[in-house]
Amino acid sequence: MSHATSASTNRPYGVVRVCQEWGVRRSTFYHQQGRGAQSQGARAKRGPKTAYTDEELTGHIRQVLAASPFLGEGHRKVWARLRAQGIRTSKRRVLRLMRQAGLLAPTRAPRVVGPRVHDGTITTERPNQMWGTDATSTVTVENGAVTVFVAIDHCTLEGVGIHAATRATRFEALEPIRQGVRQQFGAFSAGCAPGVQVRHDHGSQYMSEAFQTELRFLKMTSSPAFVRAPEGNGVAERFIRTLKEQLLWVRTFQTVEDLRLALHNWLRLYNEQWLVERHGFRSPAQVRRDFLSPSAAA
16 A cells, blocks of 8 residues: 555645555554565564574584493583584573484383372482482392492582492492592591591391491491481482393393403493583583582682
8 A cells, every 4th residue: 555656736645644544553554564574475483593504413412422432411411512522502492402303311200109208308418418329239140139339428419439249238338438438538447537428228237236336437427318218218229220221121131240340340431421400411430520629728
């Protein structure tokens, strides 16, 4: 209508006059005009243009998953590894592309649980305030069933000790704690680890007099979780799940010595390269180094 010519003046009516006669704003006129032009062509994706197409970004995601030393990493850690390579994108886009390409790790079906006995937090503000310890089991070809004991720092999520034994005794359960004390405090002597709480369940190894006496010898404090409340020892429980998914369930071990060697090699890899989301996708070892740096101490 604005391009029509008046029969009396032989001049176009113009946008301003037409909008005044119609009683609409000029912004509405231009908006409708733009929608009409867009509907005639192919509708493009809304938002800013990205540096990578979906196909290119999916290829980079596949390369990240192939190069990662861990199995089944989710879209958040893939997004963090892409950023480390200088590829900037959003978590939601990475999730969408991984879902479309079938690259997401399988997840467990949710289960209904009752009221929680433990509803607080078990994470700490600084390293060496609380360690969690627990045990799991696996099978070797020559030695049969083997028990694996672990010890984890509740702040950095760093594995401070790991051990495997054919007999799950109270003395074998102490080995990861001893490893952690030697590594973190530089010695193993009376009172060398004061102030460290040891979170454990009510297993016979951990409630034994030998285990509790060893903690008192080191000036550590026993911190048992609530009965029938595994979330109270959730840091060690979650670490054991990672250990199973990344090592125990994907490899076969001939002897218990082969298993011990693999456990210590994997623990070094985990501490240096495993990404922790609540620590800004830093590794457990990097988190500890940042705490011990001069700037953090200041």
